[in-house]
Amino acid sequence: MTDFIPTRNDAFSLLQKYNQKPGLIRHALAVEAVMAHFSKKFGEDEEKWRVIGLVHDLDYEQFPEEHCHKCVELFKAHDWPEDYIRAVISHGWGICTDVEPKTPLEKTLYAIDELTGLVASAALVRPSKSILDIKTKSVKKKFKDKAFAAGVDREVIKKGAAMLDMELSDLITEVIAGMQPAAEKIGLKGDLQPSNP
Numbered sequence: 001m002t003d004f005i006p007t008r009n010d011a012f013s014l015l016q017k018y019n020q021k022p023g024l025i026r027h028a029l030a031v032e033a034v035m036a037h038f039s040k041k042f043g044e045d046e047e048k049w050r051v052i053g054l055v056h057d058l059d060y061e062q063f064p065e066e067h068c069h070k071c072v073e074l075f076k077a078h079d080w081p082e083d084y085i086r087a088v089i090s091h092g093w094g095i096c097t098d099v100e101p102k103t104p105l106e107k108t109l110y111a112i113d114e115l116t117g118l119v120a121s122a123a124l125v126r127p128s129k130s131i132l133d134i135k136t137k138s139v140k141k142k143f144k145d146k147a148f149a150a151g152v153d154r155e156v157i158k159k160g161a162a163m164l165d166m167e168l169s170d171l172i173t174e175v176i177a178g179m180q181p182a183a184e185k186i187g188l189k190g191d192l193q194p195s196n197p
Helices: 008-018 022-042 047-057 068-075 080-091 104-124 138-142 154-163 168-182
Strands: none
Touching: 008 022, 008 047, 008 080, 022 047, 022 104, 022 168, 047 080, 068 104, 080 104, 080 138, 104 138, 104 168, 138 168, 154 168
């Protein structure tokens, strides 16, 4: 059992050690922002939720075929706690792992991971190319259009919303709200200025 409690800086350093692609870094930052948003909503440990959000795809760039498996080895090599490792691998439940999300943190990560990708894609096709003026209904429309962002697994998002006892529309609204403060960092500020910088 390790006494090491990773900080946000530890997480970001580790992320950069194994990931260089800007798109993957932006996705990690988007998931981090949404996890932080939900941690406040649920009265949970914001730093821990941020850390998990940042490193959830740690092994994806270098080891895509071993996603959610190789990261166990990488985390253990850096003495990461078991509950952090479990939280990360649970987001692959039913896709590449059989570790079912159980805690609020795990359920939230599972629910929002794919959805942040859909929201980002929906923002990028707007005239403003911004997340700051996107509405839930336009993301919901894109959700129903299976050809749009076809790589996004809609079933995972639906299962995640059910796990959190949330309507899909409410989950989308919260994900947008979580991503907006990070608009610049995740490349989705577009042509708009934030209304509350």
